Amino acid sequence: MLESKITHLTVCDVRFPTSLEQHGSDAMHTDPDYSVAYVVLETDSDAALKGYGLTFTVGRGTEIVVCAVKALSTLVVGKTLKEIIGDFRGFYRLLSSDGQMRWVGPEKGVIQLATAAILNAVWDLWARVEGKPLWKLLVDMDPAKLISCIDFRYITDALTEQEALGEVIKDCLEQMLKEGYPAYTTSCAWLGYTDQQLTQLCSEALAQGWTKFKVKVGADLQDDIRRCSLIRKLIGPNNTLMIDANQRWDVNEAITWVTKLAEFHPLWIEEPTCPDDVLGHASISKALAPLGIGVATGEQCHNRVMFKQFLQASALQFVQIDSCRVGSVNENLAIILMAAKFNVPVCPHAGGVGLCELVQHLILFDYVSVSASLNNRMCEYVDHLHEHFKSPTIIRNAHYIPPKDPGYSCEMLEESVQKHQYPQGEVWRAIEQQGKQ
Numbered sequence: 001m002l003e004s005k006i007t008h009l010t011v012c013d014v015r016f017p018t019s020l021e022q023h024g025s026d027a028m029h030t031d032p033d034y035s036v037a038y039v040v041l042e043t044d045s046d047a048a049l050k051g052y053g054l055t056f057t058v059g060r061g062t063e064i065v066v067c068a069v070k071a072l073s074t075l076v077v078g079k080t081l082k083e084i085i086g087d088f089r090g091f092y093r094l095l096s097s098d099g100q101m102r103w104v105g106p107e108k109g110v111i112q113l114a115t116a117a118i119l120n121a122v123w124d125l126w127a128r129v130e131g132k133p134l135w136k137l138l139v140d141m142d143p144a145k146l147i148s149c150i151d152f153r154y155i156t157d158a159l160t161e162q163e164a165l166g167e168v169i170k171d172c173l174e175q176m177l178k179e180g181y182p183a184y185t186t187s188c189a190w191l192g193y194t195d196q197q198l199t200q201l202c203s204e205a206l207a208q209g210w211t212k213f214k215v216k217v218g219a220d221l222q223d224d225i226r227r228c229s230l231i232r233k234l235i236g237p238n239n240t241l242m243i244d245a246n247q248r249w250d251v252n253e254a255i256t257w258v259t260k261l262a263e264f265h266p267l268w269i270e271e272p273t274c275p276d277d278v279l280g281h282a283s284i285s286k287a288l289a290p291l292g293i294g295v296a297t298g299e300q301c302h303n304r305v306m307f308k309q310f311l312q313a314s315a316l317q318f319v320q321i322d323s324c325r326v327g328s329v330n331e332n333l334a335i336i337l338m339a340a341k342f343n344v345p346v347c348p349h350a351g352g353v354g355l356c357e358l359v360q361h362l363i364l365f366d367y368v369s370v371s372a373s374l375n376n377r378m379c380e381y382v383d384h385l386h387e388h389f390k391s392p393t394i395i396r397n398a399h400y401i402p403p404k405d406p407g408y409s410c411e412m413l414e415e416s417v418q419k420h421q422y423p424q425g426e427v428w429r430a431i432e433q434q435g436k437q
C-alpha cells in the first residue's frame with residue numbers, strides 16, 4: 001500500500017461553539033470557538049485507504065488556514081506515500097520552503113498551521129498503512145530512518161544529526177502499557193468559569209483521581225488571587241498547580257504579578273509574555289527561579305528555531321510541544337530531541353479540539369524512545385469534544401492510555417464534521433437563527 005498515490009485532498013472548516021459556555025477561555029482568547037482545518041487525503045488504493053489530519057484554531061481564522069491548505073495541496077496530490085516517506089526530509093522542505101509560498105511564512109503563522117494539517121494527514125496515512133498507532137510506528141522505527149525525517153536546517157548549532165541519533169534509545173514500553181502517561185487537567189479553571197463552576201469541577205476531578213491542575217490567570221490580579229487560593233485550598237498542599245497567562249503581560253509586569261501568586265506555589269507560569277520574546281522569557285525565568293516557579297511555553301512557538309533559542313537562552317524550564325502549531329511530527333521530533341539534549345522536560349500542550357488525541361502519540365514516543373523519565377513531566381488534558389473522534393483519547397486514573405488503533409487519531413466522525421462545518425452545518429445554522437453569535 002506504500003505505492004498508493006494521493007489522488008485528492010479535501011479540507012473543511014469545522015468549528016465548535018465552545019465560546020457560548022466559555023470553555024477554553026483565557027486572558028487573551030476570551031471567546032474561543034474550538035475549531036480545526038480538517039484534511040482528508042484520498043488515495044487510489046483498493047482498500048479505500050485515506051489519511052486524516054488537522055490543525056487547531058479558535059474560530060474565524062480557520063477560513064484563512066483552509067485557504068492555505070488548498071494553496072499547498074498541489075504539492076502533495078499526485079505523490080505516492082512511498083515517494084514521500086522515501087525522502088520525508090525533502091518532502092518537509094518542499095512544503096515549508098516552496099519558492100512561491102514561503103514568503104508568507106516562512107515556517108510560521110497560517111502557512112505553518114496549514115503545513116501541520118497536511119503533514120499530520122501524511123503521518124496518519126503512513127501509520128495506517130503500517131497498521132500501527134503513530135507512537136508505535138515511531139518507537140519501532142530504525143533510529144536512522146526516524147532522524148532522516150527531520151529537517152536540521154537552522155538547528156545544527158544546537159543539535160547535529162549525529163547527536164540526535166545518540167538521543168534515541170529503546171526502552172520503557174512496559175510501564176506505559178500498564179499505567180499510561182501522567183496527565184494534568186485544565187478543564188476545571190478556564191478564565192470565564194465562575195467560582196462555583198471552578199469548585200464543582202475541581203472537586204469532581206479530585207474524586208476522579210486528578211492530582212495536577214492548571215488555572216488560567218492574567219486578566220485581573222485580585223481575581224487570580226481569589227481563584228488560585230480557592231483551588232489551592234481544594235487540592236491541598238501536595239497536589240500540583242500550574243498557572244497560564246496566555247501572553248497577557250509585559251516582562252516586568254509578569255515578574256511582579258507572578259511574585260504575588262507565589263504563595264500558591266505554582267510549578268510553572270505558562271506563556272507569561274509575547275511568545276516570540278526569547279530574552280523576555282529568560283529574564284522572567286531568572287527572576288522567578290528563586291521562588292521555585294519555572295516558565296513553560298510552546299503552544300504558540302511556531303518552529304524548531306524558536307525552541308532552539310528558548311533552550312539556548314535558558315528561557316524556559318518546560319517545553320510545551322504542540323501537535324498542530326509546528327510542522328507536524330517531523331518538526332516535533334527535532335524539538336523533542338533538542339529538549340533531551342538540553343535536559344529540559346517536555347510537557348505537551350493539548351488545550352484545544354483534537355490536540356489531546358494527537359499529542360499523546362508524541363509524548364509516548366518521547367518517554368519510550370528518548371527521555372525514559374517522568375520526572376517533572378506530564379501531558380495536558382482538556383475534557384472537551386473527544387466524542388467527535390473515531391478513536392478518542394482514553395484517560396484512566398489521570399493517565400493517558402496508549403492508543404491502539406492504527407493512525408494518528410485524527411479521524412473525526414463524519415456526522416460531527418457535517419454538523420459543525422462552518423457556516424453551513426446545522427449547528428451553526430441553528431446558532432445563526434437564534435442570533436447567538
Ligand SMILES: C[C@H](O)[C@@H](O)CC(=O)C(=O)O
Nearest residue numbers: 024025026029032350351
Ligand atoms: C484558547 C485555548 O483554550 C488556550 O487557552 C489553551 C491553553 O492555553 C492551554 O491549554 O494551555
Ligand SMILES: [Mg+2]
Nearest residue numbers: 244270271299
Ligand atoms: Mg496555555
